[in-house]
Amino acid sequence: MSLGNSASPLGKVRGIGSGHHGGDHWLTERATSIALLLLGVWLLASLLFLPALDVRTLTEWLRAPSGGVPMVLFVITAFRHGLDGLKVVVDDYVHDEGNRFALNLILLFAAVGGGALALWALAKIIFGVNG
Amino acid sequence: MLVSILHRVAGSGLATVGLGILTWWLVALARGPEAYATVQQAAAHPLGLVVLIGLTWAFFQHLLSGIRHLVMDSGAGFELGVNKTFAVLTIIGAALLTAATWFWILGGRA
Numbered sequence: 333m334s335l336g337n338s339a340s341p342l343g344k345v346r347g348i349g350s351g352h353h354g355g356d357h358w359l360t361e362r363a364t365s366i367a368l369l370l371l372g373v374w375l376l377a378s379l380l381f382l383p384a385l386d387v388r389t390l391t392e393w394l395r396a397p398s399g400g401v402p403m404v405l406f407v408i409t410a411f412r413h414g415l416d417g418l419k420v421v422v423d424d425y426v427h428d429e430g431n432r433f434a435l436n437l438i439l440l441f442a443a444v445g446g447g448a449l450a451l452w453a454l455a456k457i458i459f460g461v462n463g
Numbered sequence: 464m465l466v467s468i469l470h471r472v473a474g475s476g477l478a479t480v481g482l483g484i485l486t487w488w489l490v491a492l493a494r495g496p497e498a499y500a501t502v503q504q505a506a507a508h509p510l511g512l513v514v515l516i517g518l519t520w521a522f523f524q525h526l527l528s529g530i531r532h533l534v535m536d537s538g539a540g541f542e543l544g545v546n547k548t549f550a551v552l553t554i555i556g557a558a559l560l561t562a563a564t565w566f567w568i569l570g571g572r573a
Contacts, residue, residue, distance in 0.1 A: 362533065362536065365529055365533065366533070369526060369529070369530070372522065372526065373526075376522065376564070380564070380567060380568070385503075386499075387492060387495065387496050387499050390492055391492065394492075407485070407489075410481075410482060410485070411482060413478075414474075414477065414478030414479075414481075414482055415478075417474045417475070417478055418475060418478050418479075421471060421474075421475055446482060446483070446486050449486055449490065450482075450485065450486040450489050450490075452493075453486070453489035453490040453492065453493040454489055454493075456493035457489070457492055457493045460493065
């Protein structure tokens, strides 16, 4: 459909591409990236400076709020950011709409399932009676 | 161009292998010393070491090129010279930080 030159700039672009929720996705990806910049450096530094990496030391570290809370935040943020990032890769390289939908759904399930498993493990470490 | 590809490769690796190992590590830790011993064995194996060093590199590369992307999102750093310098610095920085991290681990701990 040609709108000619008389159409307004908005009229020319309206309806020619998906608007959906790209803006939200883009912003979330950047917000989580800044959070992960802090949390990721914190996690690596913690692992490097802990006196040992055995069950006892790690459990003690995660049971203190200074270890457990940032770790919960890291898991949630990392899984969300990983999902958002992999979605961009899938959307860019998988051109068939059906395959793209299926792959994005698998990614969503994997990220939610993996994140839940990691959080369950953390809960067990933090609130468990053994160890 | 190269750094943009590295950003995606490193990010994809962190999201799949990295989060997989993180989850495995936490689950093993939750299950106790026997399960955790398996993780420790895998980490000490030469192949496990290669994976961990690879993840360390991916972490630093993605972190540094991620900062570059955030700066560029703000509209800065598009001048040809600045852009290229910044791109090269992320590669050099990631390599140096990975090397420093593993010198620290292998020199200080083992």
